[in-house]
Amino acid sequence: MSNKYPFTENTLGKKLEAGTGLSVYYLTCKRTAALDVAERRFGADQPCMHWDLIKIIYCHECRAAGRDDRNLQFTNHALAPEKRRR
Numbered sequence: 001m002s003n004k005y006p007f008t009e010n011t012l013g014k015k016l017e018a019g020t021g022l023s024v025y026y027l028t029c030k031r032t033a034a035l036d037v038a039e040r041r042f043g044a045d046q047p048c049m050h051w052d053l054i055k056i057i058y059c060h061e062c063r064a065a066g067r068d069d070r071n072l073q074f075t076n077h078a079l080a081p082e083k084r085r086r
């Protein structure tokens with residue numbers, strides 16, 4: 001198997017389990033927000049590759065303002081040990 005992606009957590013549920021996170025950078029309005037990987041409306045099976053996330057995430061402010069609301073960049077966060085609660 002080729003190791004095409006640096007992350008094996010290819011769904012939000014796996015990211016949650018691994019304790020890793022995602023943030024989204026809104027290129028249009030230059031805001032950054034942490035993505036809640038535990039958010040129920042996405043579901044644990046929600047794939048979290050760029051092309052998957054771009055379908056479900058958009059900038060509410062830009063949409064309201066009539067700007068490009070899907071000009072996004074996603075950043076994977078490494079394991080944050082202090083955030084693990086098990």
Ligand SMILES: [Zn+2]
Pocket residue numbers: 026028029030031059060061062063069
């Ligand atoms: Zn925006």
